[in-house]
Amino acid sequence: MTQAQFDLEQAWADNVPSRWRWSRNKELLAESLSVSPEGTEELLSVSHLTGITPRSEKNVTMTAAESLDGYRLVDAGDLVINTMWAWMGALGVSKQAGIVSPAYGVYRPRPNAAFCPGFYDYLYRSTPYVMEMTRLSRGIWSSRLRIYPDVFLRMAIPVPPLEEQRAIADYLDRETSRIDTLIEEQQRLIEMLSERRVATVAETLDGYERTQVRRLVDHDRPMTYGILQCGEPVDGGVVYIGPSDIQGEGQSPDRDALRTTAPEIASAYKRSVLKSGDVVVSIGPAYGKVAVVSADLDGANLTQDTVRVALRPDLVDTRFFVWALLSRQTAEYWDYQVMGATFRRLNLGTLARTPVPLPAIQEQRRIAVYLDEQTAKIDTLIAEAERFIELSRERRSALITAAVTGQIDVREAA
Numbered sequence: 080m081t082q083a084q085f086d087l088e089q090a091w092a093d094n095v096p097s098r099w100r101w102s103r104n105k106e107l108l109a110e111s112l113s114v115s116p117e118g119t120e121e122l123l124s125v126s127h128l129t130g131i132t133p134r135s136e137k138n139v140t141m142t143a144a145e146s147l148d149g150y151r152l153v154d155a156g157d158l159v160i161n162t163m164w165a166w167m168g169a170l171g172v173s174k175q176a177g178i179v180s181p182a183y184g185v186y187r188p189r190p191n192a193a194f195c196p197g198f199y200d201y202l203y204r205s206t207p208y209v210m211e212m213t214r215l216s217r218g219i220w221s222s223r224l225r226i227y228p229d230v231f232l233r234m235a236i237p238v239p240p241l242e243e244q245r246a247i248a249d250y251l252d253r254e255t256s257r258i259d260t261l262i263e264e265q266q267r268l269i270e271m272l273s274e275r276r277v278a279t280v281a282e283t284l285d286g287y288e289r290t291q292v293r294r295l296v297d298h299d300r301p302m303t304y305g306i307l308q309c310g311e312p313v314d315g316g317v318v319y320i321g322p323s324d325i326q327g328e329g330q331s332p333d334r335d336a337l338r339t340t341a342p343e344i345a346s347a348y349k350r351s352v353l354k355s356g357d358v359v360v361s362i363g364p365a366y367g368k369v370a371v372v373s374a375d376l377d378g379a380n381l382t383q384d385t386v387r388v389a390l391r392p393d394l395v396d397t398r399f400f401v402w403a404l405l406s407r408q409t410a411e412y413w414d415y416q417v418m419g420a421t422f423r424r425l426n427l428g429t430l431a432r433t434p435v436p437l438p439a440i441q442e443q444r445r446i447a448v449y450l451d452e453q454t455a456k457i458d459t460l461i462a463e464a465e466r467f468i469e470l471s472r473e474r475r476s477a478l479i480t481a482a483v484t485g486q487i488d489v490r491e492a493a
Contacts, residue, residue, distance in 0.1 A: 107193070107238070118149070125169050126169060147178060153178060153179055165213070170204060171203070172197070172203070197251075198244035268460075310344050320370065332370055353381065357387050388430075409433060
């Protein structure tokens with residue numbers, strides 16, 4: 080008995096029914112090295128989320144090879160493994176014929192093997208089996224572990240009676256389909272809530288006269304971007320804010336997480352020193368994120384891809400201004416301004432010309448409180464839906480594991 084077989088049998092000893100026998104993958108499967116002479120067959124995609132599916136059904140941004148000749152042939156019922164991503168569960172039993180990258184492993188059931196494709200698709204992609212493949216994979220970097228054919232074929236595998244394999248596959252098809260339907264409903268709910276959130280902000284800010292951002296700025300502290308070259312981090316140096324530091328809707332960055340620059344570098348950029356209450360907006364490629372500077376960041380600086388907006392407190396409420404910049408109207412304006420550009424970037428001038436609503440200051444404060452309350456309610460509903468999805472996925476994974484290890488007797492469940 081190999082070490083791989085011993086370890087897996089030991090791990091599953093208390094779960095797998097005694098009526099099931101143990102084998103090794105090589106007794107059920109053989110590696111197939113058949114290749115396509117012309118590459119005209121359906122190109123298949125191997126995903127840890129969906130298993131084996133036609134690549135044409137995926138929204139894939141990677142460019143396909145110009146020629147697919149030499150790609151590996153796949154028959155319906157073959158097990159396909161992305162050898163570099165098996166540790167993530169990027170494998171599955173194909174439901175159709177096609178071709179896959181020559182870097183993938185293709186394993187064909189042996190004639191007369193007790194191999195139900197549906198059952199083994201669930202088993203090979205189950206959490207404990209993927210974990211075992213990860214343990215046996217080899218590589219210097221954890222993100223580039225490989226499961227080699229000789230290792231995979233020596234791995235232990237439980238072999239229930241063929242009829243029970245089919246019953247388990249049918250049971251899991253039914254139960255996971257129900258869970259998947261519930262997940263899809265919650266995902267649609269999240270989409271609807273997200274749309275309502277955007278609409279709530281847009282509708283609340285609609286109908287007011289607008290003015291340009293630059294007319295709301297403190298004349299003594301004009302809009303400006305920050306340090307061009309920040310240099311290496313310096314212990315006890317001056318902290319600075321970049322686009323990647325801006326999270327949430329007006330939330331101030333965490334000082335402890337910010338990078339630092341040398342005081343002599345920062346001293347050359349006194350124009351962009353920040354004060355408590357300043358608004359920082361990301362421009363450049365990652366434009367549109369907004370932060371409000373907290374008191375503990377008084378004296379910090381910012382980088383060239385961020386802009387400081389020091390508002391006139393007699394004209395505009397800071398929280399209202401944040402909502403105005405995060406509104407659909409502003410997003411559409413910025414989208415129009417960068418339309419057709421080779422590189423989609425927002426610049427300081429466009430930000431300065433951005434039109435924002437400007438009701439009376441007391442009305443601004445009322446609106447800001449209202450939007451804080453309404454969006455918080457929607458965010459709570461979204462968080463509940465996301466938690467439901469998370470628990471459902473955990474339930475799905477646990478159900479599959481229990482079924483393929485025999486903890487659920489599907490003969491009784493049926």
